[in-house]
Structures are given as structure tokens and as C-alpha cells.
Amino acid sequence: MKRLLKSKSFRAGLVITVIMVLVTVAGYFFSPYDPEYMDLSLKFAGVSPGHIMGCDNFGRDIFSRVLCGCRTTLLVATGTVLIGCVGGVIVGSLTGYFGGVFDTVVMRINDVIFAFPAVLIALVFASLFGNGEATMILALGIAFIPSFARMVRSEFIRNRSLDYVESARLQGAGNVRIIFAHILPNAWPVLLQSVIIGFNNAVLAEAGLSYLGIGVQPPKASLGRMLSDAQSYIRISPGYALFPGLVIILMVLGLGLMGRSSYE
Amino acid sequence: MKSVLKKFLSMFITLFVVSFLAFAAFAVIPGDPALMRLKTNATPEAVEALRHSYGLDRPFLTRYFSWVSGLLMGDMGTSYTYSAPVSEIIRSKLMVTLYLTALAFVIMTLISIPVAVHCAKNDGGLTDRVISAVNQVFMSVPPFFAGIIITYIFGIGLRIFVPGGYVPFEDDPAGFIYYMFFPAFAVAIPKIAVSVRLLKSTIMKESKKDYVRTAYSRGERGNTVLYRHVIWNAMIPAVTFYAMQFVDMIAGSIITEQVFSIPGLGRILLTSIEGRDYPVVLAVLMCVAVAAVIADTVSDLGVIALDPRIRE
């Protein structure tokens, strides 16, 4: 940990992430305006001391909506990546480590999910469980498992015949121990890349699904949704797209910087 | 060779499971292709008649097996929306997406390999640090957002390409590549960042290994060692990575197609899911699944070809 704190990029990442989390948490207790309050006179109002990010097409305060949107987006993205990552690690490590028929069968199932469009999974889930964030997280999380699983599996295949695994085995370490204590830490850099990319994709997928009416329902704000709504208004109100976009970049960047330093 | 055969066999099984699940998915979700075509001016009788002509009034399993048997005979069915053979519709869309992905892949490879080699050689240098910082930011930019920004900078600001000015490859290959360059670039950006990072770290890891030191001690020059041994060996994990990136890029292309309004596989997949045009959706699924399996196989073969240890 001390070593980590010495790294500049880790500190930068930590600062960004802490700020983002603080802002998100603060958004629970405080926001300058009601994020759903509409004011005709403020339609597309520019940046001003009262509205530091301006207002959207309904005259709603963009800053308040970004605060509220961070919460939604963090929840959806974290939930999705968590399901995808945990699922992927379990599937990928077991198949990669043991191989054989088990590997073939599970990886084919994996292929099946991979080939299945996330949109279709989400539509099916929405019709079974109704619209909502939970449905979206579940659907996206499942859709994300295969890519994590592949990544982890190839790392395991690469590592399982390496010397250090052999020596661990000779020392009498069990399979579970080898998988989780020996190989997994080595797969960490690759996994971390996937987590960051996955996080990014989850934010986007959330916006895409909102377009189909699945997931976050208006007037509730989410960053992805704001970004896609703002596309039509980018000339009139560039800030509408820019601020949520920047916040997404910051979120991912903070994680990325921290992640990078932790294995370098 | 046996493993390739096995792969294709399991590919077919995968495809059938996928197609069955997709068929089942359409049975679960609300929406009716006949209604989608007739919209709000529909009378219940007209909808019923259209359902009949689509064969939708038959039981689920009958429909599925008639579709599968058609597929085995090489007939992908007829699109509900376009009243045209699915194979015809898919072929052109598939080519568009493949061209886009291939172009993005070429861009990624061309940029990432030299940059990664450079960074590995000058690890910790000024350029390396700058590139690494830029990389980190690029990795955090959603492709969607990258698309919008590229459109505005190059399309509207500098006016060096025409947003939405897509021309089919058959009509004008040069125009096609010219138009596709920026969308492909948008697809490639995050991938370049990831790939530089991965290549650099594998090259560095590789160059710390004993055989490299031995080579140096034998008196071989730095560059020779680098190109002759290190990069080649570093390519083994990279091949798996690149093959997966290719499949990933197909998915990325699908999003980017929306931003740049390119009529490829992504657009037809979304519109046919929305329009409940199962024959088309199933055909697209088959294409994506085949691409995934091929990439998988290629990466396995690539690893075998590059790594003498596995070859033996």
C-alpha cells in the first residue's frame, strides 16, 4: 500500500475516484435544485453562477442532474461489472485451469451468451421482470460474463503450465488454492483492463437500453441517458453533452489510473 | 487438424442453441411482426391475415424446425419487413461491418505495434510517459462519445469528411474507405490504447527473461534481439488478445454504426429486433456467432503456430 501511495498515477487516480465518490454520496443529501424541476425560463440556460453546468431542454439544472445521474450510473455500472466479473472469473478460471470436456461444454455455453445480443437479453428480462434498474443490471451483467470469462481463461491456460504453478503443486497446494492464491493474482492486470473497459461499456449500454425504454425511467437522471438525449441538442447546448461525458471519462479514468499503478 | 474439426462441430451445436434461445426470446417478449408492419391503421383481421401469411399462427416448435430445416438447405428465410430473402439483405450489411472492423483492426495494428515497441525500448522516457498518459485518457473515452467528437472536429469543424456520406463499396471503393476511415478510427481509439499497453508490458516481461540475457551476452545487438526474439515471443499472448479484439471490435462497430449512420450489421440487428423481424435477427446472430468462433479458432491456431512449445 505504501508502495502504491508513492506512485503519482495512483495518487491521481485515488484523488479523482475519491472526489467522484464523495460527489455521488453528497448528491444523496444535497443538490442545488430538484433535479426533476422544470423551468421554462431556464430552457437551455448557459453556464452561470446559479447553474454551474447550465440547464437542459426542460430548464432543469444540469449539475443537479449530473449529481443524481452519477448515483444511477455508478450503481448500474458497478452492479453490471460485478456480476460480469465475478461470473467471468469463476467460469474462466475453472475452465482455463481444468480444461477438458468441462472446458469445452462451459465455453460453448459461454459462446452462446456471447453471441446473444445484450439488447435481446434485456428485452426478455424486461418482459419477464418488468422495466427497471435491477432488470437492466441483471441483463447487462449476464451479457458481460463471456468477455470476462474468455480473458481470464486465456490467462489461466497460459499460466497453468508455468513453473511457479508446478512448484506450488509440488508443495502440495490444492487446486482451489492454486487457482485463487497463485494464478488469479497473475491474471490481475488483464482482469483489471477488462474491468475498466467493462465499466465503460456498462455506462454506454445503459444509455443504449434507455433508448429502447428499458432501464432508467424518466424523469430520473442517468449519465448515459443524458449523453444520448443531449446528442440532438449539441449545437444549442454543448454543455449538456459535455458535462455528463466528462464525468463518465473522469469516473473511468480514476479507476484506470489506480488500477494501472496497482500492478506496475 | 482434429482440434479444428472439433471446434467446428461445437460451433454448430452452439449455433443451434443460440438460434433456439433467440426463437424462444421472441416468443417471450411482447410485439408482433404483423402488427409492426401494419401499425396503428391495422384492423385485427388484417393483422391476423398477415400473421397467417408469415406462418406465425403455427406452433412455436413447428416454426423453429421449419426454419432450421430451411437453414440446412441453405435458405435463411424471408424478411418480414423487406419481403426479400434474408441472405440478400444480410450479405451486403455483413460486408459493411466486416470492412469497417477490418479497417479499424488495420489501423489499430499499424499504430499500436510501432508505438508499443517504441515505448518498450524507451521505457520511462518522456515520450513513453506522454503516450502512457494519453493512453489512459483514451481508454476512458466511451466510443459513443469519441464518435460524436470526431464527427464534430473532422466533419463539421475541419470538414475533411462528410458525416453520413456513406457510399457502398461496390459503387466507389476509394470513397468507401475514405468515408469509413474516421468511423474506423473511432472504433480503433480505445483498442489502440489497450493494445499498446498490453504489447508494451508483454515485450518488457519477455525481455527480462533469461534467453534474452543470454542473447545479449552472446553479443547480439539490441535491436536484433528485440526484433528476432522478444517481439516474436511477445506475440503469443498478443495473438489471443488481437483475435478477441477483432470480435470485440465487431461489437464496437455496431455501436459506432449508430453514431455515424452506417448501414451495417449493427443497424439491421437493432431495427429487426425492434421490428420483430426474426428471420433477419437470427441470421445476424448466426453471423456474429460464426465470427466469434472463427476468431477463437484463429487465435488458438495462431498460438500453436507461434509457440513451439505448444506445437510439440
Added chain:
Amino acid sequence: MKKETVLKRAVSCLLAVTLTAALCGCAGGKKGGNSDKFTVGIPQDIDSLDPHDAVAAGTKEVLFNLFEGLLKPDSEGNLIPAVAQEMQEKENGKVYEFTLRSGIKFHDGSPVTVDDVAYSLNKCSATGPDGTPLVPEFANISKVETDEASSLITITLKQADTDFPAYLTCAITPEANKDKEDTAPIGTGPYKFVSYTPQDRLVVRRFDDYWGTKANIENVTFKIVPGTDTLVTDLEGGSIDMFARVLSEQARTLSENPEFQVLEGTMNLVQALYLNNGREPFKNEKVRQAICYAVNRQEILDYVSDGKGTIIGSSMYPSFKKYYMPELSDRYATDVEKAKSLLAEAGFSNGVSFTITVPSNYTQHVDTALVISRQLKEVGINAEIKEVEWGTWLSDVYTARNFDATVIGVDASNLTASALLSRFESKASNNFINFSDAAYDENYRKAMNETDDAARTESFKECERILSDRAANVYIQDLPEFVVIRKGYSGYRFYPLYVQDISLISRD
């Protein structure tokens, strides 16, 4: 050593190829706005090239340029002779006699014959397996007779119908092209078919033997631009020259661009908060009226369409000049107190909750729902919004009628009042709001059986009045339609139906 050179050579080769290709492409880059080429952006793909088979409004508005019926609508909402030169109504609307236009030709150069007319009419009145013809109103045709020598076509109806000519806009196509109508269609319109690429474009060329005023621009491409997000960049980038129905904000952006002109018309839709009259709390007329009073229509217009648009008060829009009743627009002027007291009278003084289901692909309807939900809060009504995908909306809301309230725009498929009013008859199969009113049914029947035009119009107007008084729905507006055309082109005209008449456009 060897590997190094191979790798280097391969990389430099690839680099050279890409660069060359990119540079060649630069030289070949095109710019829109050529005098003989005009590209119109359309939001949806063509659903069929066969005019009789096409059902989407977005397809019909394009095919209008390729096909004509015996009659066709003009921009004033009148029916004018097209393939027919003359029409005679006989026996109080029971028999219609048409004289074929002399010398009229199909796109392939062959003359139009009375047999082709009979073929087309019969194709549209042929009954499907369900017993309804392609054009449902053609069920009323008893027989079609032709006389080659005098170029006469006589249509005899089972029942007199003075609205019948409005249905005769259905396309006349040559019998000889029977098998290729959906791949290489032939008609008599000002433009002829050249090529079609699904999801991409439809290319047409001017028909030089057209019987009427010939089109001005020779080559027209209809380019499919799904999703309005990329629209502005497509226009500014030059890949399209015209787009109908842009969003109001996009219209505002483009009107500031000196390269474009923005024309404003109406979309010819009845946009309303449609209430499921068969469900609580909307079974109660007072609740429906309370919502009508609680909604501030002008504010909706200001939010959703920059203050443009026409406030309406019943299921009729202004382009139907004959039937439209502007006085109904302020039947329910915003009055929060009145809304509250009506709710109290209805026994809902503690407030009402319901869900507004909206199709997520229609931004204007979603935005309208958002504003309405906000306004209803002020009278203690909690309206939650549920977005659904269009396919789900059609089957759940429209067909299964499983909804509380929805915001949607309803359009007319032809130039008759019944196109908009028939659905509110208690037993109509497309009465998705479950409206049921004896007086309405009575007046509607009266109108349909009436042959005197003035009395008929009066009965239709009475129907509109009933819809308004009974607060069948919360009528909002006919949305504004913004058409963007590159400067240097003129002649665009708005039609009261879903039509884009490109033949009128010319280059200055």
C-alpha cells in the same frame, strides 16, 4: 535479421496501402447540392416497393412521387384527377364513372389501359384469407366495368358513399409488371424507379413522359437516416439536401445556418394524452375533465416544440379545413382550481395515481409526457412514466389495451373525416381507448349514411364536439413539422396528408 526485414516490409506495405486509399478517397470526396442530384433524408426504411402492399406512412409519402391513383390529393386537400381525366358521380354516390386520361403512359413507356385500371382496382379489392380487401373500403365495390373504346371505367358500389373518391388514390400499376411490383415497380407518377438498397437508399429519376407538369430535378435519392441524432451533421456535411420533420431544436440550429432554409407546417397528427376510458379512474368523466383542466397546453408547446404547433381540442387537425373546429381548442383552458374541485366531486380529493406508457422512440411524445406529469403534480395527480419500446407499445397498449394512459399522435390514412373519427365508435376494432358513448355512435352513423354534404359535415362536427365535451382524451396539439431544405431550392409545399411531393421542388 530475416524476420526483422519481413516484419518491417509488411508494416510499411500496409501503411502505404492505407495511406494511398485514404488519399485517393480524399480526392474523390463529394459535396451535396448538384443541380441534377437531390438527396432527401427519410427517417424509416421502405417497407415495400409495391404501392398496394406498403403500409407505413413513411413509405407512402415517398411512393407518392412514383405512383398515382385515378385521383390524387393536392396540397390544398382537394382530390384532383390523375390517371383519370374526369370523374362523374351518379345516383347520389352509388356509381362513379371515370374517363381515362388520354395519352397517359407508364414509366416503361407503355400506354395505360382501362384493363390496367381494372387490374389495380381488383388487386386492391381482392379479399385476403380474412375476408377484408387490401383497401378495406373497397369491400363496398359491387363491380368494376371497363369500356375500351370510350376509355370509361365505371365503379358501382353496394352502398352509396360520397367519401368514396378519397379511396381512389390507390396506385394504378400495369398488369404486365404483376410479378415485379415489389422489386422493379412501375407507375405513372412524376418520378420513376431506378434502384433500391434496403436500409440505405431509394434512387428515382424524372419521368420525362409524365402527363402533367414535369418534375424539375432529374435525379432524386431518398436516403434512409434512422435516428434523428445524426441528422444535423448529415445536412451540414452535405450528404443530404432535405429532411422533413426535424425536431424543433434541430430546426432552430439549422435556421441559424446560412446554407439552409427551414419551413414550418404541421405534422397532421392528433397528439393527445389518450386515456383508457374503460379503466378506473378514467371511467369517471369528471376525472378526465379534471386532467383536461390541469394540463397547460401552451406550456407543453413551449417545452416540446419551441412554442410552435397548433393546440387542438378534439380528434381533428387544422389541415382538414372542412371539419376542423378551432373553437374547441380552448374548451378546457388551464384552471387548476377547477381541476381540483372536479377531482373532489369525483371522490378523488386525496389524489389520483396512474401510469403514462409512452413509446421510447418518439422523443416528442416522451417529452410531452414528462411535462404533463409535472403539471399534474400541481393538482395532486401522480402520473408515473413508463417507457416501452415501439413493438411493445403496439401490442400491449394499442392492441391489448393494457394501459392507463399514453401519449401518441394519431394520423389519418386518407382525406375523409372518418379516417380520424371512426375509431371512437363504441364497437370499432381500433377503439384502443375504449370510448363508449351512445350519442357519439348515433351521430357517427348518421354522418356515414348521409348523402347531403352539409348535413354530413355537421354530424361529423357533432362527433368532434362530443369527444371534446366528454373529455374522451386530453387533446394537446398538432405537432409542428419543420422541413429543412438547402438554400437554392424552392417550391416545397405542405400537404394535409403524409406526403413529400418532390416534383414541385426546383433549383433556383
